[in-house]
Amino acid sequence: MSQINIRTLAKELGLSPGTVSKALKDSYEISIETKERVLALAKKLNYVPNIYASSLRKKRSKTIAVVLPEVADSFFSLAINGIESVAQKKGYHVLIYLTHENFLKEQAILNEFKSGRVDGVLISVTSETKHPQHISELRASGVPVVMFDRVFEDMEIAKVCTNDLESGRLATKHLIENGCRQMAYLSISKSLSITNRRMEGYKKALEDNKLQVLKTNIVFCTNDGGYNYSLIKKLMQRKNRPDGILASVEKLIIAVYQVCRELHLRIPEDVKVISFSNLASATILSPSLTTITQPAFDIGEAAASLLFKSLEKSHFKIEEKNIILPSSLEARDSTK
Amino acid sequence: MSQINIRTLAKELGLSPGTVSKALKDSYEISIETKERVLALAKKLNYVPNIYASSLRKKRSKTIAVVLPEVADSFFSLAINGIESVAQKKGYHVLIYLTHENFLKEQAILNEFKSGRVDGVLISVTSETKHPQHISELRASGVPVVMFDRVFEDMEIAKVCTNDLESGRLATKHLIENGCRQMAYLSISKSLSITNRRMEGYKKALEDNKLQVLKTNIVFCTNDGGYNYSLIKKLMQRKNRPDGILASVEKLIIAVYQVCRELHLRIPEDVKVISFSNLASATILSPSLTTITQPAFDIGEAAASLLFKSLEKSHFKIEEKNIILPSSLEARDSTK
Numbered sequence: 001m002s003q004i005n006i007r008t009l010a011k012e013l014g015l016s017p018g019t020v021s022k023a024l025k026d027s028y029e030i031s032i033e034t035k036e037r038v039l040a041l042a043k044k045l046n047y048v049p050n051i052y053a054s055s056l057r058k059k060r061s062k063t064i065a066v067v068l069p070e071v072a073d074s075f076f077s078l079a080i081n082g083i084e085s086v087a088q089k090k091g092y093h094v095l096i097y098l099t100h101e102n103f104l105k106e107q108a109i110l111n112e113f114k115s116g117r118v119d120g121v122l123i124s125v126t127s128e129t130k131h132p133q134h135i136s137e138l139r140a141s142g143v144p145v146v147m148f149d150r151v152f153e154d155m156e157i158a159k160v161c162t163n164d165l166e167s168g169r170l171a172t173k174h175l176i177e178n179g180c181r182q183m184a185y186l187s188i189s190k191s192l193s194i195t196n197r198r199m200e201g202y203k204k205a206l207e208d209n210k211l212q213v214l215k216t217n218i219v220f221c222t223n224d225g226g227y228n229y230s231l232i233k234k235l236m237q238r239k240n241r242p243d244g245i246l247a248s249v250e251k252l253i254i255a256v257y258q259v260c261r262e263l264h265l266r267i268p269e270d271v272k273v274i275s276f277s278n279l280a281s282a283t284i285l286s287p288s289l290t291t292i293t294q295p296a297f298d299i300g301e302a303a304a305s306l307l308f309k310s311l312e313k314s315h316f317k318i319e320e321k322n323i324i325l326p327s328s329l330e331a332r333d334s335t336k
Numbered sequence: 337m338s339q340i341n342i343r344t345l346a347k348e349l350g351l352s353p354g355t356v357s358k359a360l361k362d363s364y365e366i367s368i369e370t371k372e373r374v375l376a377l378a379k380k381l382n383y384v385p386n387i388y389a390s391s392l393r394k395k396r397s398k399t400i401a402v403v404l405p406e407v408a409d410s411f412f413s414l415a416i417n418g419i420e421s422v423a424q425k426k427g428y429h430v431l432i433y434l435t436h437e438n439f440l441k442e443q444a445i446l447n448e449f450k451s452g453r454v455d456g457v458l459i460s461v462t463s464e465t466k467h468p469q470h471i472s473e474l475r476a477s478g479v480p481v482v483m484f485d486r487v488f489e490d491m492e493i494a495k496v497c498t499n500d501l502e503s504g505r506l507a508t509k510h511l512i513e514n515g516c517r518q519m520a521y522l523s524i525s526k527s528l529s530i531t532n533r534r535m536e537g538y539k540k541a542l543e544d545n546k547l548q549v550l551k552t553n554i555v556f557c558t559n560d561g562g563y564n565y566s567l568i569k570k571l572m573q574r575k576n577r578p579d580g581i582l583a584s585v586e587k588l589i590i591a592v593y594q595v596c597r598e599l600h601l602r603i604p605e606d607v608k609v610i611s612f613s614n615l616a617s618a619t620i621l622s623p624s625l626t627t628i629t630q631p632a633f634d635i636g637e638a639a640a641s642l643l644f645k646s647l648e649k650s651h652f653k654i655e656e657k658n659i660i661l662p663s664s665l666e667a668r669d670s671t672k
Binding site for chain 2: 026028032070071072074076077078080081084093094095096097098100109112253254257258261279280281283284285286287288
């Protein structure tokens with residue numbers, strides 16, 4: 001579907017583009033009746049005014065947008081660096097939009113991009129995002145989109161991510177090899193493909209080793225730090241508490257360490273801990289944290305490179321690209 | 337029924353449309369009597385402001401920009417949350433532009449804002465930024481600017497920061513009270529006011545306690561992590577190595593901890609460490625880190641509130657505002 005612009009409206013209404021433009025600007029030259037007709041159609045067709053049209057009619061905005069849930073996460077801040085390393089070479093600005101894990105905000109942001117504010121979009125969706133319709137609509141308006149890390153697996157769209165299932169399996173196998181028999185998996189979303197894939201890997205590793213998958217060992221955390229703390233505390237106060245923890249995202253790690261401290265549980269003696277994380281401070285935590293380290297910079301770089309290919313070559317079939325970059329396990333004291 | 341607009345009201349009242357518009361916006365230029373007449377008629381005729389047309393006419397982007405050196409720093413990511421908490425209430429988008437401590441990039445970004453891409457700007461300058469000319473030029477083009485954290489002290493511009501001098505003094509006093517006699521100060525810039533103010537506080541505390549200020553104990557780090565590591569290592573390999581370290585920014589802390597580990601120096605027994613930092617993981621480091629914690633969220637919130645005041649009330653003298661929010665010392669094991 002092509003973008004609705006003033007000319008589309010004019011044609012549909014049998015008016016000149018100039019008249020439509022003036023009507024949209026509430027010009028005194030235009031009758032109230034005409035204005036009402038124009039506004040009614042604009043609303044019906046979901047016309048978004050292009051605020052830069054006058055100065056940038058033929059020029060591009062030379063700007064790409066990165067839509068992210070948050071920046072207080074080392075994966076995202078490193079991915080941004082990877083994206084900027086490519087954008088800088090191309091002479092593009094990078095705008096960062098934060099959704100704070102709020103789906104409605106994500107939707108509103110993407111809707112605004114339809115006006116041509118940016119030339120392309122890189123997105124990692126919120127933990128609430130269940131349907132890709134807002135992304136499809138943005139693409140339909142002519143803006144290329146690349147998803148990274150938090151992607152829609154079944155959507156035909158350019159994607160860059162890591163081998164989440166294999167990494168979840170590897171992390172769990174590592175815990176088992178270090179003596180764990182009853183491990184918990186901390187998720188942060190029921191809908192995000194990455195946490196679900198990591199959980200699948202966790203389950204596979206248990207099955208590989210003929211260990212039972214217990215529903216009670218799978219904990220769904222949220223975006224509320226206080227609530228997560230109480231969930232993790234409850235988990236670790238159980239009679240049959242887990243002897244190992246796999247955290248699907250790094251923001252849960254501080255709570256895990258603090259709960260263990262509060263309950264006088266020693267890491268790794270009483271419970272071994274591993275987390276998906278790119279935390280630079282992993283080596284200086286007490287104890288140092290075993291991590292599944294994602295190639296965050298490379299993921300950002302690859303995603304931006306795909307986007308620029310599609311901006312530079314209109315015949316480049318971006319939606320067929322699906323890049324998977326492997327993560328690596330870095331064993332430290334927390335799983336010894 | 338035809339729509340009641342500003343011109344209808346103006347005609348009816350014998351006023352100009354501009355006066356009616358200003359009256360509806362509660363402008364200080366309009367007398368209370370006139371405002372009351374306008375509002376009474378607007379109510380009587382059931383006037384509904386046409387937001388769709390008015391946003392086009394005003395050409396407001398409903399967007400503010402936050403220009404930052406980086407996001408991989410807990411101060412900045414918390415400050416962003418403070419900014420967004422205000423912007424969200426006002427229905428504004430927040431765009432984040434990263435300068436990566438590069439002055440030329442900062443200059444280019446600010447230059448672009450002159451075209452009206454955003455309605456206002458919040459900025460924390462790079463460690464390379466020595467002159468405020470690009471900021472003055474942006475303001476001269478009509479875009480309101482608020483500086484936060486990394487500000488130009490002598491510039492007449494709205495500023496929000498913390499009590500850096502007092503905090504540097506407090507941190508150094510804390511080291512002295514815990515037995516240190518020869519402390520190092522790790523700076524990251526020769527030009528940034530915040531690190532210089534913190535250094536002044538450090539010097540003052542030494543003088544207060546009749547301790548010598550040694551040039552060799554003041555280390556100017558850079559944005560190159562590897563280089564900083566070697567600088568800190570050299571410092572700690574000296575015969576008369578310091579017995580205390582005050583780091584002016586949190587990104588130096590990982591290097592300090594790693595150097596100490598490499599050189600088999602124990603924290604706090606051999607060297608005590610304190611840092612300006614909002615790291616959530618400070619409590620779970622080995623050992624836990626004593627910090628000067630800045631009110632990061634509040635600084636962001638205050639800066640955004642100032643900006644919106646100036647966007648909403650054209651007579652608000654924003655450049656006279658200088659808000660200082662105090663930091664606090666959180667003593668932990670690294671200075672015991």
